[in-house]
Amino acid sequence: MYQVNYHRASSVEEAAKLASQGDARLLSGGMTLIPAMKTRLAAPSDVVDIARIEALKGVKVSGNTVTIGAATTHHDVAGNAELKSAVPAVADLASHIGDPHVRHRGTIGGSVANNDPAADYPAALLALGATVVTNRREISADDFFMGLFETALEDGEIVTSIRFEKPEKAAYQKFPNPASRYAMTGVFVAKSKDGVRVAVTGAGDNGVFRASEIEAALTKDFSAAAVEGVSVSADGLMSDIHASAEYRANLVKVMAKRAVAKAG
Amino acid sequence: MGIEGIGARVARKEDKRFITGSGRYVDDMVVPGMKHAVFVRSPHAHAEILSIDVSAAKKMPGVIDVLTGKQLKADGIGNLICGWMIHSKDGTPMKMGAWSPLAVDKVRYVGDAVVVVVADTKGQARDAAEAVSVEYRELPSVIQAVDALKAGAPQIHAEADNNLIFDWEIGDAKAADEAVKAAAHVTKIRIVNNRLVPNAMEPRAALGHYDRGDDHTTCWTTSQNPHVARLVMSAFYNVAPENKLRVIAPDVGGGFGSKIYIYPEEVVCCWASKKTGVPVKWVADRTESFLSDAHGRDHVSEVEMAFDKDNRIIGLKVDTIANLGAYMSLFSSCVPTYLYATLLSGQYNIPAIHANVRTVYTNTAPVDAYRGAGRPEATYLLERTMEVAARELGVSPAELRRKNFITQFPHQTPVIMNYDAGDYAASLDAAMKAADYAGFPARRDSAGAKGMLRGIGMSCYIEACGIAPSAAVGSLGAGVGLWESAEVRVNAVGTIEVLTGSHSHGQGHETTFAQLVNSRFGLPIDQVSIVHGDTDKVQMGMGTYGSRSGAVGMSAIVKALDKVEAKAKKIAAHLLEADEGDIVIEDGTLKVAGTDKNVPWFQMALAAYTAHNLPSGMEPGLKETAFYDPSNFTFPAGCYICEVEIDPDTGITEIVQFVAADDFGNIINPMIVEGQVHGGIAQGIGQALLEGAVYDDTGQLLTASYMDYTMPRASDLPSFQVSTSNTPCPGNPLGMKGCGEAGAIGSPPAVINAITDALGLRDIAMPASPQTVWKAANSAKH
């Protein structure tokens, strides 16, 4: 790690001010940023710790609307009783991120802002049609995730919460990479009054995406059998030592079927 | 056995410090004035070094010095060597290329050390390492051993034409050829044994401390054999003469073979300390370990196994190419030869065997012994071939094996080994019973009804441990002897220190060695301390690898205990005015047999040291040393059965049961033995299902962290069913065979046999990852 100045912000406003200096980076759970700094792949001049800002923490379910503070840890999302009854799929997704250490530090805001193509949350946000709330504006998930590690966030913009409506049915099915346990292919299906949305993470060579053929099939018939008839193309999918594009295409279909079955 | 003696499940004494974080590893060592080293390593698989500019780095904050291979050579530091001479079949010695601890004019793999930076802090050393500028001219590289032998392949060392290090053979080529010709059936198969990275929990580390006043160097290092390290560093690398070099291997967090060898870093730390005048510490980070620890396995073999019309094996022909990486590591040459081809008879009566082995340089990390070392490669080859043969012949895999088992002992194989004892059918029967082998078809059917593919596979392995005797290994090319030493020091109050040349880095010697003393003298194990890992404390020793600490290390302790017992009895007899022959030792007391006359152990010890009343002419004190050189290898063997269930939609393989039935000879602590078997099987399943070192075509290691190298996790593994049915080893006083490597040796073929059974395939590559299995399952579908 290179020399770096550490700041702990006590409010979003203070964080925004601190983050505007030098080559500063926000630090939330640090599960992505700190390893990158240790291996010297990231070299910020300053880090601004937002993990202890109370206003950024916690899960709120009011009526059909769920709001999760950006600095809420995966552990707290996974264990939240209200969320588990309102949208169990999201709590279940959080419970399968990394390992207990990672889940006790890593946060939803950090995960979403980082937009790792193998991260789990982006699939949930995209399938649920969630809104990313920042200190400057609200961005729909459709516009937010822009490619590999790329988002619509501007310099110094801070994610403050994630908001979504409770779907009728939803489930997430993840096929973990055997080594890293990130998603090698993860499929989130959500059925709501506006229709069916299916988002795929871990597989696309440009990050999280919506599987439109599967959505079309499920819109007609929300059943695992309906997915069976869809042929998923390997075009635009990632290939690496763990999974070829063809294998990922198969996993998209299999995980989608299992997610639908799980959603009930 | 008593509650702490041989055979008791005693909790490990050392675990208190390991579990509470109070172990002391090399990285915990702090010497006043100590500085930190960081190595600049080659980013290229193969390149000429055109120039090295360290001037900017030297001016960086905190930098003490920046040192290069030229300076190292100028100071007379030697090249790293391979300590086992193998001759090719044409009589020429192996072609060893020069391995300078810091590369001078060429780099040969990604991770090759080029420059060392010494600075006040590790961070400053890292900063300065980035400021070192090395100009390279890239050369074409070659990664696969098979490719390295092709005409026109890049030439890696001037010494080894076409990258061939040696072309060696064992056995009778003519007899094996004739057997193949005369055979009623020949099973032919290509066997690939995947390359692995050992991944000890503690990365390698070294601390060199040169004391100018005494002209003496102390080297703390993560070694499985500190005395061998001292010997090699002084005799070959010119670090310091032996009497001026102390090597300490304190707590070591796992080795699995990778910490046997003497690497560039410990040599450089000692040299750099002398050069700079400050103690120099280096600790590898994880990716550095992936890049530069010696890797394991990496064989490609063509096999022909010949059967007569009654399905008896009449001959075996093997042609192996072994990848040794960019340099010959310390014992790299003996692994694919004497630790491999000598085991090609397996548990079977095979009248004619011939094996040819070519070893090859490639632009990859050096390859050397890794848990099992040669024996997993032999076992995988044989047990895969047996399975394929059984399927081709249409007979049960168990019965084909049983029919060919060796049943008479001693048994001389055509490939050097003389098996002393064993009961292979007993292990096979025990494993089949434990696995409910007979019930498998019903389980397969019910799995099939759920859409799952279920398969079962077995492996009957034999291995050779406690490699010996010294004269024999010497005649085969070993540069060292393979005995062990022990010193038993009875203190004036009767407590005991046992100094051993074995080194414990996870094996639990502090417990098992004390259990042996408890069995002999009845002292509580708390009163027995095991001292190891320091060349200034322990007389001499060969260290721990090849499952030798029990069979060889403890045998040396037995010899020393015999001498202590003899003297103790003399003293007791004198004190009790009895005949020496009438003295017995029970529960910490020396008694005159059949009377109530006795002297407690501590009183006898005190008498030895006060020397007020000793038999006339007896020297005071009670301390004995022994060296033990075994008469033969030991031959642990067993049968492993693996049952898998495969999800054809995803290619996920679940191991639904894993049974191990081993014959380890006599056992000191069954709990520790089970732990060794569990760990070994975890590594074997790792090899079969999960692990594999992958280089891309340009020699970059793609699996250089846990993001891409699949280490086995608890959730990948079943609950193991382990048992032993033991035939004592006739070759050593305790009747022990060794258990450290068996799990890693026996398990991979059992797993792959089960997977290929489930898929109805002849072969599948290791690691049988979900992708590999999915592809195979779907290409096998009709």
Ligand SMILES: Cc1cc2nc3c(=O)[nH]c(=O)nc-3n(C[C@H](O)[C@H](O)[C@H](O)COP(=O)(O)OP(=O)(O)OC[C@H]3O[C@@H](n4cnc5c(N)ncnc54)[C@H](O)[C@@H]3O)c2cc1C
């Ligand atoms: C061993 C391991 C296993 C993992 N496994 C998984 C897995 O299975 N699935 C998965 O999805 N993830 C996995 N992760 C990643 C983990 O979920 C991280 O928590 C996540 O990627 C980043 O969240 P963080 O809070 O740690 O962010 P940090 O590391 O603190 O920050 C990440 C990036 O986001 C920026 N940032 C942080 N918070 C905000 C904010 N509020 N607004 C704007 N920018 C912000 C930071 O500046 C930085 O650039 C794993 C990580 C590790 C170390």
